[in-house]
Structure formats: C-alpha cells, structure tokens
Amino acid sequence: MRILLTSLVFLLVYCAEAQTDQRIYNIIEEVSADRIEIDITTLANFGTRHTLSDTLSSTRGIGAARRWIKKGFEEISKNCNNCLEVSFQTDLVKKGENQRIGNDVLVVNVVAVQRGSKYPNRYIIMSGDIDSRVSDPNDFTSDSPGANDNASGMAGALEAARVLSKYQFESSIVYLGLSGEEQGLFGGQGFAKYAKEMGWDIIGVFNNDMIGNISGVDGIISNTDFRIFSEPVPPTETEKERNSRRFYGGEVDGISRQLARYVHRNVETYMPEMNPIMIYRLDRFGRGGHHRPFNDAGYAGIRIMEAHENYTQQHQDIRVEGGIAYGDVLEHVNFGYAKKLTAVNAINMASLAWAPPAPKEVGIGGVVAPSVRLQWSPVEGAIGYKIYWRDTTSPTWDHSRYVGDVTKFTLEGIVIDNFFFGVSAVGENNFESVVVFPNKIMR
Numbered sequence: 001m002r003i004l005l006t007s008l009v010f011l012l013v014y015c016a017e018a019q020t021d022q023r024i025y026n027i028i029e030e031v032s033a034d035r036i037e038i039d040i041t042t043l044a045n046f047g048t049r050h051t052l053s054d055t056l057s058s059t060r061g062i063g064a065a066r067r068w069i070k071k072g073f074e075e076i077s078k079n080c081n082n083c084l085e086v087s088f089q090t091d092l093v094k095k096g097e098n099q100r101i102g103n104d105v106l107v108v109n110v111v112a113v114q115r116g117s118k119y120p121n122r123y124i125i126m127s128g129d130i131d132s133r134v135s136d137p138n139d140f141t142s143d144s145p146g147a148n149d150n151a152s153g154m155a156g157a158l159e160a161a162r163v164l165s166k167y168q169f170e171s172s173i174v175y176l177g178l179s180g181e182e183q184g185l186f187g188g189q190g191f192a193k194y195a196k197e198m199g200w201d202i203i204g205v206f207n208n209d210m211i212g213n214i215s216g217v218d219g220i221i222s223n224t225d226f227r228i229f230s231e232p233v234p235p236t237e238t239e240k241e242r243n244s245r246r247f248y249g250g251e252v253d254g255i256s257r258q259l260a261r262y263v264h265r266n267v268e269t270y271m272p273e274m275n276p277i278m279i280y281r282l283d284r285f286g287r288g289g290h291h292r293p294f295n296d297a298g299y300a301g302i303r304i305m306e307a308h309e310n311y312t313q314q315h316q317d318i319r320v321e322g323g324i325a326y327g328d329v330l331e332h333v334n335f336g337y338a339k340k341l342t343a344v345n346a347i348n349m350a351s352l353a354w355a356p357p358a359p360k361e362v363g364i365g366g367v368v369a370p371s372v373r374l375q376w377s378p379v380e381g382a383i384g385y386k387i388y389w390r391d392t393t394s395p396t397w398d399h400s401r402y403v404g405d406v407t408k409f410t411l412e413g414i415v416i417d418n419f420f421f422g423v424s425a426v427g428e429n430n431f432e433s434v435v436v437f438p439n440k441i442m443r
C-alpha cells in the first residue's frame with residue numbers, strides 16, 4: 001500500500017512537472033536587470049534619438065544610437081558562433097509625408113535574426129523603438145532621453161537576444177529596433193512591407209513600447225501589472241469573413257487576440273507572480289504603436305507594456321513646472337520591472353520557437369447536436385493536439401483537453417452554442433502553438 005502510494009505521488013509529481021520545461025525558468029533567471037540598466041543608460045545618453053536628428057556624430061543623435069545598437073547585436077553574435085544575422089533595413093521617407101516629416105529622412109531599422117533550424121522562414125519578432133521625442137514632435141535637437149519611451153523596449157530586445165542566443169530554436173527569432181515611431185510608425189511600416197516582399201511567415205510580433213515605468217499618473221504603483229494590447233480581428237479580413245462572424249462567432253478571436261491569450265497563459269504558467277492584463281483593443285485610446293503596421297499587413301501582433309503610465313514622463317521637454325519634474329529621464333525607469341517584461345517576451349518567443357506550427361485549417365460542427373465535432377489539418381512535428389474552449393464571455397481559454405495524435409475529435413455533452421472553441425498543436429516538451437479559431441464549418 002505504502003509503495004503504491006509513493007509511486008502514485010511520484011507519478012503525480014512527475015506528470016505535473018512534465019507540463020513545464022526547466023529551460024523556460026532558466027531563461028527568466030538569465031535576463032539581467034543590470035545589463036538592461038546599462039543599455040537604457042547608454043541609449044538615453046545619446047542626447048536625442050529623434051528620427052530627424054543628427055546622423056553623423058558618434059555621440060549624439062539617432063545615427064550614433066543605431067550604429068551602437070547594431071554593434072551590440074554583432075557583439076552578441078560573436079559570443080554565439082555568429083548565430084545572429086545583423087543588418088540595417090532602410091526606407092526613405094519624403095518630406096511632407098505628414099506634418100512630422102519636415103525633411104527627407106532615411107528611416108533605419110536594426111535587424112538581428114536568429115535563424116531557426118527547422119522552420120527558417122517562420123518568424124517571431126520582438127521589437128523596441130530606437131527613436132524618441134519631446135513635447136514638440138518636430139523638435140529634433142532638444143535633449144530627448146526617451147529612457148522609458150522607448151529605450152526600455154530597445155534594451156529589452158538587446159537583452160532578450162543575449163539570453164536566447166545561448167539556445168537553439170526550430171523557428172527564427174528576430175530582435176528588431178524600429179525607427180520613425182513617433183513621426184508616424186514609419187519604421188514598422190517599412191519593415192512589415194519588407195517582410196511581406198521577402199515572403200516571411202511571421203507568426204507573431206511582440207511590440208514592446210514602454211516597459212519600465214511602475215508608478216502611474218493614477219497613483220498606483222505596481223511592479224507586477226502589465227498590459228497586453230491586441231486588436232479583436234485583423235483589418236485585412238474580407239467582407240465574407242466579416243459576414244460569417246455574425247453566424248459562427250469570432251468577433252474577439254482574431255490572430256492577434258490568440259497571440260495575446262498565448263502570452264497571458266504562458267505567463268500565468270511560468271511567471272505566476274506577474275499580473276498580465278488583457279486589453280481588448282488595438283492600442284491605448286486614440287494612440288498608436290509599432291505593432292499596428294504589422295497588423296495592417298495581416299500579421300499577428302500585440303503590444304506589451306507597463307500597466308500604469310505617467311504622462312508627465314512621456315513626450316515632454318525636460319523641465320520643472322508647477323512643482324512637477326517633467327521628462328522621460330533615467331531616474332523614472334525601474335530596471336527590475338523592465339527585466340520582468342523582457343523575460344515575458346523571451347519565454348514566449350522561446351515557447352513559440354520550440355513549438356510546432358499551428359494547424360492551418362480547423363473545422364467545427366455541431367449545429368442542433370449534443371456534442372461538438374472538431375477536425376483539423378495535421379501538423380508535421382506535432383505529437384498531439386489540444387482542444388480549448390471557453391465561455392463566450394471569458395477573455396481566456398479556460399478549458400482544455402489534450403486529445404493525442406488525432407485530427408478529429410468529438411467533445412461529448414458540450415453544446416456548441418454556449419462556448420467558443422479552438423485547437424492548438426502540441427510538440428516535444430509540451431510546447432504548443434497558438435490556438436487556432438475554427439475557420440471552416442462542417443455540416
């Protein structure tokens with residue numbers, strides 16, 4: 001009896017542990033707040049990184065900043081047997097494109113690709129921004145440290161590269177520094193277009209924009225809350241798809257939303273101390289970010305950022321006014337928090353890059369029936385599949401069932417009308433693809 005109990009306990013412990021992968025915990029540990037602090041400090045010390053600022057100086061302006069970032073990725077690459085392909089990606093934006101482009105300007109992004117061993121053309125992207133601004137968006141000479149907006153996101157991408165370059169992945173991971181954000185999302189637009197032309201299969205963009213402030217203008221201080229913004233459905237959907245949603249659902253189940261749910265779930269599993277908040281919108285009210293151009297191009301993309309913003313420390317001339325110290329300066333950045341959000345990116349990129357692709361086609365049926373039928377296209381490299389479902393009012397996939405290596409399954413006793421459903425592919429070590437919402441109706 002005793003032996004039986006012991007082995008039962010062992011089995012339970014073993015099964016519980018088999019759900020997680022120790023390497024993901026290691027990745028969280030390996031992200032360094034000190035290195036992030038060093039990089040944010042260096043970026044802030046370029047004086048200004050305004051998109052139209054000086055490009056010739058080696059100490060001030062966006063030219064110096066982007067060359068330093070490129071060198072940073074090259075150093076990291078040296079330490080991993082040249083595992084990163086580092087380059088500039090450039091677009092000319094013409095004077096007058098909008099009111100914030102006062103001169104012709106080369107918008108230059110820095111790209112570092114860690115090539116996947118099995119799916120080299122399948123990409124997961126982590127982006128931060130190189131550029132900064134003060135009160136007047138056209139002021140390209142005043143000091144604009146942009147320590148939080150967005151040296152924090154840029155430093156996070158560099159640090160994620162440092163940590164993940166020690167591992168090998170099946171899919172490619174891209175660490176991306178984008179420019180022209182504050183002038184109208186030009187860097188993201190240019191890069192999304194480039195990726196489209198190159199035929200990249202981008203399965204997710206994690207846009208990091210402001211990941212270092214823990215003290216909100218609302219008085220709330222939290223180093224565990226953070227937000228995941230995602231649009232409900234892609235802007236590229238067809239009229240037919242839009243019509244079909246009225247009858248079969250999917251109003252809040254687009255590809256970016258599934259990516260957001262993936263991050264939320266993975267964080268709850270591996271970083272239970274964090275409080276990820278799903279925000280059901282593309283971005284903040286009336287404001288923008290660099291995931292949007294990727295969404296516009298039909299790619300899944302989300303914004304990861306602090307939960308409590310402080311507007312006196314964004315897009316502000318450095319000054320004291322009415323007793324308030326304005327400006328996006330180093331002193332307001334919490335490096336320990338930036339480390340946590342960098343880890344959020346790193347573990348999700350690693351999980352996706354170790355997972356098989358998602359099923360392309362997922363069919364669903366069960367009209368006027370006491371059960372739900374699901375069927376999906378097989379995925380090479382998957383060892384099995386997982387069916388997810390949730391109440392129609394729930395933001396997250398709350399129920400799941402691993403169904404093994406089959407391509408169809410009937411959930412008995414579950415009425416299709418009362419839940420939403422999806423399917424993911426499961427690979428070695430339990431790494432899973434993003435959940436796919438049904439895209440085919442079975443009669």
Ligand SMILES: [Zn+2]
Nearest residue numbers: 149182314315
């Ligand atoms: Zn900004």
